[in-house]
Amino acid sequence: MKKLRKETKNNLITYGIVILTYIIVQILVATGNMSSLMQGLLVPFCTYVIVAISLNLTVGVLGELSLGHAGFMCVGAFSSALFSLAVKDSFTVAPLRFLCAILIGALSAALIGFLVGIPVLRLRGDYLAIVTLAFGEIIKNIINAIYLGIDGNGIHISLKDAMSLGLSEDGRMLIKGAQGITGTPHDSNFTIGVVLVLVTLFIVLNFMDSRSGRAVMSIRDNRIAAESVGIDVTRYKLIAFTISAALAGVAGVLYAHNLSTLNAQPKNFGYNMSILILVFVVLGGIGSMRGSMIAAVLLTLLPEVLRFMADYRMLIYAIVLIVMMLFNWSPDAINMRKRLMAKIFPKKSQKEEA
Amino acid sequence: MAMLEVKNLAISFGGLRAVSGFEITIEKGQLYGLIGPNGAGKTTAFNLLTGVYKPDEGSIVLDGVNITGKRTIDICKAGIARTFQNIRLFSDMSVLDNVKVGLHNSNEYSTFTGILRLPKYFKTEKAMNEEAMELLKVFGLEEFAAYNASNLPYGQQRKLEIARALATKPKLLLLDEPAAGMNPNETKELMDTIKFVRDHFDMTILLIEHDMKLVSGICEKLTVLNFGEVLCQGDTSEVLNNPEVIKAYLGE
Amino acid sequence: MSFLSYLANGISLGSVYALIALGYSMVYGIAKMLNFAHGDVIMIGGYVVFVGVSNMGVHPLLAILISMVVCTILGVTIERVAYKPLRGASPLAVLITAIGVSYLLQNIALLIFGSDTKAFTNVVTLPNLSLFDGKLVISSVTIVTIVVSIVIMIGLTLFVNKTKAGRAMTAVSEDKGAAQLMGINVNGTIALTFAIGSSLAAVAGVLLCSAYPSLTPYTGSMPGIKAFVAAVFGGIGSIPGAFIGGILLGVIENLSKAYISSQLSDAIVFSVLIIVLLVKPTGILGKNIQEKV
Numbered sequence: 001m002k003k004l005r006k007e008t009k010n011n012l013i014t015y016g017i018v019i020l021t022y023i024i025v026q027i028l029v030a031t032g033n034m035s036s037l038m039q040g041l042l043v044p045f046c047t048y049v050i051v052a053i054s055l056n057l058t059v060g061v062l063g064e065l066s067l068g069h070a071g072f073m074c075v076g077a078f079s080s081a082l083f084s085l086a087v088k089d090s091f092t093v094a095p096l097r098f099l100c101a102i103l104i105g106a107l108s109a110a111l112i113g114f115l116v117g118i119p120v121l122r123l124r125g126d127y128l129a130i131v132t133l134a135f136g137e138i139i140k141n142i143i144n145a146i147y148l149g150i151d152g153n154g155i156h157i158s159l160k161d162a163m164s165l166g167l168s169e170d171g172r173m174l175i176k177g178a179q180g181i182t183g184t185p186h187d188s189n190f191t192i193g194v195v196l197v198l199v200t201l202f203i204v205l206n207f208m209d210s211r212s213g214r215a216v217m218s219i220r221d222n223r224i225a226a227e228s229v230g231i232d233v234t235r236y237k238l239i240a241f242t243i244s245a246a247l248a249g250v251a252g253v254l255y256a257h258n259l260s261t262l263n264a265q266p267k268n269f270g271y272n273m274s275i276l277i278l279v280f281v282v283l284g285g286i287g288s289m290r291g292s293m294i295a296a297v298l299l300t301l302l303p304e305v306l307r308f309m310a311d312y313r314m315l316i317y318a319i320v321l322i323v324m325m326l327f328n329w330s331p332d333a334i335n336m337r338k339r340l341m342a343k344i345f346p347k348k349s350q351k352e353e354a
Numbered sequence: 355m356a357m358l359e360v361k362n363l364a365i366s367f368g369g370l371r372a373v374s375g376f377e378i379t380i381e382k383g384q385l386y387g388l389i390g391p392n393g394a395g396k397t398t399a400f401n402l403l404t405g406v407y408k409p410d411e412g413s414i415v416l417d418g419v420n421i422t423g424k425r426t427i428d429i430c431k432a433g434i435a436r437t438f439q440n441i442r443l444f445s446d447m448s449v450l451d452n453v454k455v456g457l458h459n460s461n462e463y464s465t466f467t468g469i470l471r472l473p474k475y476f477k478t479e480k481a482m483n484e485e486a487m488e489l490l491k492v493f494g495l496e497e498f499a500a501y502n503a504s505n506l507p508y509g510q511q512r513k514l515e516i517a518r519a520l521a522t523k524p525k526l527l528l529l530d531e532p533a534a535g536m537n538p539n540e541t542k543e544l545m546d547t548i549k550f551v552r553d554h555f556d557m558t559i560l561l562i563e564h565d566m567k568l569v570s571g572i573c574e575k576l577t578v579l580n581f582g583e584v585l586c587q588g589d590t591s592e593v594l595n596n597p598e599v600i601k602a603y604l605g606e
Numbered sequence: 607m608s609f610l611s612y613l614a615n616g617i618s619l620g621s622v623y624a625l626i627a628l629g630y631s632m633v634y635g636i637a638k639m640l641n642f643a644h645g646d647v648i649m650i651g652g653y654v655v656f657v658g659v660s661n662m663g664v665h666p667l668l669a670i671l672i673s674m675v676v677c678t679i680l681g682v683t684i685e686r687v688a689y690k691p692l693r694g695a696s697p698l699a700v701l702i703t704a705i706g707v708s709y710l711l712q713n714i715a716l717l718i719f720g721s722d723t724k725a726f727t728n729v730v731t732l733p734n735l736s737l738f739d740g741k742l743v744i745s746s747v748t749i750v751t752i753v754v755s756i757v758i759m760i761g762l763t764l765f766v767n768k769t770k771a772g773r774a775m776t777a778v779s780e781d782k783g784a785a786q787l788m789g790i791n792v793n794g795t796i797a798l799t800f801a802i803g804s805s806l807a808a809v810a811g812v813l814l815c816s817a818y819p820s821l822t823p824y825t826g827s828m829p830g831i832k833a834f835v836a837a838v839f840g841g842i843g844s845i846p847g848a849f850i851g852g853i854l855l856g857v858i859e860n861l862s863k864a865y866i867s868s869q870l871s872d873a874i875v876f877s878v879l880i881i882v883l884l885v886k887p888t889g890i891l892g893k894n895i896q897e898k899v
Contacts, residue, residue, distance in 0.1 A: 006500075065698065119884050126640060126697075130838045131883055133831070134876035141873035159870065178869075203469050210468025210475065211458060211482075218444045218455040225442035228404060229522050230430035230459045239465055271831060275642075275705050282702045287446075311717055318709035322688055325706060329699035330691040 011205045014290045015198060022194045041304065043258040045297050046193025047251045050200045052280040052292040054247035057204050059278070060287030061213065062240040063220030064121070065129040068136030069248050070273035072109045074264055076249025077256035078143055078175070080105035081184040084257065085174055086150065088185050098187040098257065102196070105253035106246040112139070113245020114238065121237045133271050143264045148175040180263025181256075188257040196254060197293075200247050204289055207243065216240045283324060355418055357382040357558045358526055363402055363412030372398045373582045376412065378560075380526070380575075385552055386560045387573030387590065391602060395582040396562045397439055400528050404436050405429040417525050431459060433525035437515040437532065439562075445504035449495060449514055452503050453486040456521025461485075489517045492554065493547065509540045513547065520555060527551070529561040533568050541565060545572050570594060578602065610742055612864045613857065618748035618817060620856020621755035625810035626833030627840070627848035628762060629803030635779040635843035636799045639697060642704040643684060645830015646711035647804050651677045651811030652821050653715060656724055666731075674808040681804025682797050690793070708827075715823035723822050726815040751813045758806065759849045766845060775799055779843065832859075835879050841892025850890060855879075 025042065028034040051073055058066045080101040091097045116135045123131055147158045151171030158164045162173065175181055207213045215236040218226040227233055256262050266272055280299060284291030302320065306313035327333050356379045363376040373395040380386045388396050401407045403414060405426040413422045421432050435456075444452050461482045463474045490496045493513040498506060503514060512532055519527055532548070533541045545568055551557055563569050569576065570590055577587040580602045586593055593599060626648060633641045651673045658669030688707050692700045732746035766772035777785040778795045786792050814829060815821050832855060840851025855875060862874040882890065 059698075065701075119880070123883060123887055126634075126842075127838065127883060127887060129640075130835065131880055134835065134879050138873040138876045141870060141876075145867065145869040145873075159867065206469045206471060207465070210465070211454075211461070211463060211478070212465040212468055214447070214451055214455050215458055217447055217451075221444035221446050222442045224406070225438065225444065226455070227406075227426040228430060228436055228438075228442075229456045229518060230427045231455065232427055272827075278698075279702055279705060282698050286696075286698065314709065315713040315717060318706050318713055321706035322703055322710065325699055325703040326688070326691055329695040329703075331694050332691060 007209060011201075011209075014201060014205070014293075017290065018194060018197055018201065018293070022191075025190070037304065041300065042190040043188055043193050043254060045300060046190070046197050047255045047258075048277070048280065048296040048300050049197050049293045050254065051248050051251035051277050052284065052296040053197075053200050053204055053289050054244050054251065055277045056281045056284075056287065056289060056292045057207070057240060057244040057247070059281050061204075061208055061220065062216055062237060062244070064237070064241075065125070065278075066132040066241075066244075067129050067271060067274045067278065068116070068132035068134070068139075069244075069277050070269045070271065071132075071136030071139035072113055072245040072248035073252035073255065073273070074136075074139055074143060074269035075112045076105035076109040076252030077262060077269070078181065078252075078264070079108035079249075080253040081181045081256040081262050082148070082174055084185050084187065085181055085183055088183070094185065094187050097185070098192065101187065101257065102250055102253050105249045105256075107249075109249020109252065110242050110246035113248075114242045117238050117241040117245075121234065121241060133274065136269075136271055136274055140264045140266075140269045143175075143180075143269075144178045146175050147173070147177050149173045178263060180261060182261045184256055184260060184262055186257065186260065188254045193254055196250060200250065201289060203243065203247065207240075212236060212239060279321065283321075283328075356380060357384070357417055358403075358560070359415040360403070361413050361415075363399070363409050363414065365398065365402060365407055365410050371582050373402065373579075375583055376402075376579070377584060378577050378587070380558055380560060382558055383552065383556060384558055385548070385572055385574050386558075387569045387576045388560060388562045388579065389564070389569060389576060390579035390585070394579040396579055397530060398582075399579065400436060400530055400562065403429075403528065404434055430522055430524075433523075434528060435519035435522045435524035435526075436528035437512070437519055437530055439530040439534065441508075441511050441515055443503040443511055443514060443518075445502070447503060448499065449490065449501050449503055449506065450483070450486055450499040452514055452518050453489050453521050454482050456518040457482050457485060460521075460523055486521065489521055492550070493517050509536055509544075512536070512544070516547070516551065520551065520557075525558060527557050527559045529559065529563075531562050531564065533563060533565045538567075541568055544568070548572055566594070608864075611744065612860050614744045614748050616857035616860030617853055618751045618856070619860060620836075620853035621751045622810050622814045622817070622852075623829065623833045623836045623855050624755050624849045624852025625758060625806050625813070626829060627837040627852045628759070628845060629806045629810075630830075630834050631837040631840075631842050631844065631848040632775070632799050633803050634837065636775060636796055637685075637689065637700075639689065639700045640704065640834065641689075641803075642701065642830070643707035643711060644803065644807060645826035645828075645833070646708050646715075647677050647681055647684075647807040647826070648811040648814065648830065649715060649821070649823060649826030650680060650711060651808030652726065652815040652825060653719060653724075654808070655812050655815070656726055656821055659727055660724075670809070670812050673812065674805040677804040677808035677811075678801045681800040681807070685797055685800040690796075712823045712827070719823065721822065723820045726819040726821045728816045728819060747813070747816045751817065754809065754813065755849070755852075758809070759845065762802070763845050771795070771798060832875070835876070838889055839879055839882055841889030843893075844889075844891045847889060847891035 029039060051069060055066060055069045058064055083104045084097060084101045087097065120128055120131050145159045147162050147165055149156045149165045149167045149171050151168045153168065156165040156167060162176065215231045218231055219233050219236060223233060280296040281292050283299065284295030303313055303317055306316050309316060358378065358380040360376060360378045364374040365372055376399055388399065390396055398407065402409050405424055408423050413420060416432055416434060419432055421429050444455060461478050463478045467475050487496055487499065490499055493516065495510060495514060495517065498510065503511065506514060516529065533544055536544060548559065549572055552559055573590050575588065576590050576593040578585040578593060578599050585602055586596050586599055626644065630641065630644055633639065654673040654676050655669045658664040658672055659666055684707055688703050689700060692703060728747060734746050735744045735749060766775060774790045774795045777788065777790055778792050782792055833852065836851035836855040837848045839855060840847030840849065858878055859871050859875050863871040866874060
């Protein structure tokens with residue numbers, strides 16, 4: 001069982017990278033070597049890492065293209081923020097409250113993922129991608145239109161405006177349509193973020209190396225053969241998709257509790273965000289959780305590093321993205337790299353060929 | 355009682371009768387061949403037996419259980435496993451994992467157990483690894499256990515497909531052109547393997563094959579399909595000498 | 607009467623979607639890729655006309671022609687530089703590259719024109735159509751948009767079915783390898799498809815900005831996505847499908863804005879798409895392809 005040990009070792013390295021990064025960051029912060037701008041990015045890093053890993057479960061392990069992951073993030077963010085805001089005054093043990101918020105966010109996103117998955121997973125390829133995109137937009141759109149308040153008579157919901165809620169005087173507005181939720185307790189921090197990254201990794205890596213994970217990967221590799229050996233295709237696709245949605249929900253919880261005002265905009269929960277997450281996954285390597293992590297951090301960091309270029313930074317970002325894709329994926333570039341490697345390290349490549 | 359009893363099976367695609375009046379009875383432990391010219395409907399018959407297509411009419415009874423019109427996975431659970439004409443392995447998974455997917459339904463633990471690494475995970479995984487390695491040894495694949503399935507040579511891939519099918523613990527094994535693309539030496543080796551599988555696992559086997567050396571070498575009984583209908587069936591030597599069969603293959 | 611006017615506006619918006627969807631659909635059919643940058647080509651087309659008409663005082667028709675040429679060159683260049691090297695690579699890689707191109711075009715526009723909204727001058731100067739004693743007024747932009755789209759749709763169908771180059775396109779979209787063996791210039795045909803798609807995008811850009819006269823670097827993004835939805839709606843790869851999908855999408859969007867909720871109109875549009883795809887997984891006019899076992 002040499003191979004199993006290799007996998008375990010690989011996973012341990014991934015966990016190790018996260019922990020080491022955490023320690024280095026803490027040292028930098030403690031010694032005052034980290035700008036406040038960078039410190040403000042620490043929790044977003046964790047958010048993006050989690051959601052990238054979660055999408056990689058769908059894209060790399062299940063083999064389906066989802067363009068609606070920001071929608072699941074949105075569900076996680078709003079359901080948990082709503083909870084935290086509602087119980088803020090009565091439930092003052094912050095860590096415990098946040099734990100409940102995470103569970104609520106994950107479960108709501110899982111529920112929506114499950115419901116979306118039932119129809120969507122019947123479709124194939126690009127059709128699945130466009131329908132997930134549509135679902136993501138629907139979720140964002142509906143959340144933007146929700147007004148929710150609470151008073152002595154219970155909870156009031158409206159999709160029209162605040163007036164039609166008919167709140168009594170002691171009532172409280174919790175979700176104000178497009179203005180979203182304000183006053184969410186600031187419960188997330190970098191340490192919690194890193195713990196959640198580790199938990200996400202633990203869930204996904206263990207899932208991949210288990211009976212269910214193998215079933216999911218067999219469907220990815222050859223659906224017809226998987227059916228022929230008795231794999232319930234619909235069931236395992238749904239399991240993987242639901243777990244993926246739940247983890248995206250967790251990322252949303254972390255995101256929501258890092259901001260005092262939460263509203264669903266195209267740039268945080270629209271298809272643009274879903275696409276950005278997909279960019280992390282593809283650049284980091286489809287199916288490689290470690291790659292997703294690194295790509296998420298580097299690509300979030302890149303615009304900040306390029307800040308000195310002022311207006312040109314997003315332009316450079318776009319060019320870097322295109323060039324990296326061409327360099328990594330173009331058949332010509334791959335051949336050229338191989339030839340170069342053969343020239344520089346003749347011995348090693350000979351061994352590989354043999 | 356026969357292991358497989360198929361009566362009057364038929365399916366048509368948009369008016370084209372791909373298979374009609376297909377009947378076959380296979381006794382337990384038999385090595386049975388299904389032959390016929392290209393396009394005669396052999397693979398379609400396999401797809402009907404394994405539930406990839408639902409038959410328009412007819413019945414399929416496996417070991418006394420009626421499995422007509424059931425889903426592929428239920429037919430697999432009922433005891434039919436197959437290989438494919440164009441190899442369908444889980445190409446990005448290891449050779450060992452390919453077989454372990456075949457063991458999926460006989461070794462169970464929940465998704466939660468797998469994620470949380472409860473004791474049952476380690477116990478079941480150990481049992482699965484041992485069982486899978488046993489199967490790989492039968493086919494001489496144990497040293498390739500950690501390879502990616504797509505990196506195996508062609509002949510080995512065919513063997514791995516058989517190993518994976520056997521992992522589902524079938525009563526009836528369907529092989530779709532197992533010798534396709536093999537050289538005479540490989541075919542000879544394959545014949546021994548098929549016979550060994552039948553004896554070692556006490557298996558009933560139905561195979562589609564064009565290689566007459568293989569067919570006459572190992573099959574006890576044959577059914578010949580032509581234009582979707584049964585042309586002739588019976589003992590191998592009888593069938594192969596039947597003038598109708600020779601005509602179907604060689605033309606007038 | 608108000609229903610008819612909503613309907614006319616819906617058809618007009620739908621015609622713009624249809625034009626964009628045609629480009630999406632043709633490119634998808636032939637290169638099997640989702641060209642996410644297509645919406646941004648529309649935006650560039652809009653800016654070219656804007657600069658031509660407002661800053662340089664060129665005649666609108668000439669400006670549109672220039673815009674079509676610029677977009678055609680742009681489309682072919684994008685294909686040559688960013689997509690052609692990836693032929694044969696994973697479709698996901700091409701998709702991400704297209705997203706990169708989309709960011710690039712948006713940011714180039716942002717650098718040149720700034721992020722402020724430009725008021726687009728309507729290039730259609732014909733009088734509005736007044737019906738039923740002025741109870742129903744349909745703007746000339748609406749009519750021109752609808753007419754132009756229909757003419758282009760018919761022209762394109764004739765082109766694809768009747769000309770040698772058009773049939774080469776069909777052949778390449780069916781099977782690149784076989785087309786190459788039959789002596790078809792595959793690279794040339796793909797470039798031609800991008801050229802046609804991009805010049806249509808320029809026209810769509812002008813019509814879109816004439817009807818909704820505000821132009822920003824992100825103008826093309828949402829209509830692009832919606833047109834893509836329209837293409838899927840009608841059956842991607844099919845010209846009449848893209849047209850029907852576009853019109854339907856525009857009408858549903860406008861009517862739900864008018865009668866149900868303006869905030870939820872996008873949600874309604876997307877819900878209809880999902881329902882259509884669940885009933886007919888390859889779209890209204892899409893072909894069903896079965897996997898061979």
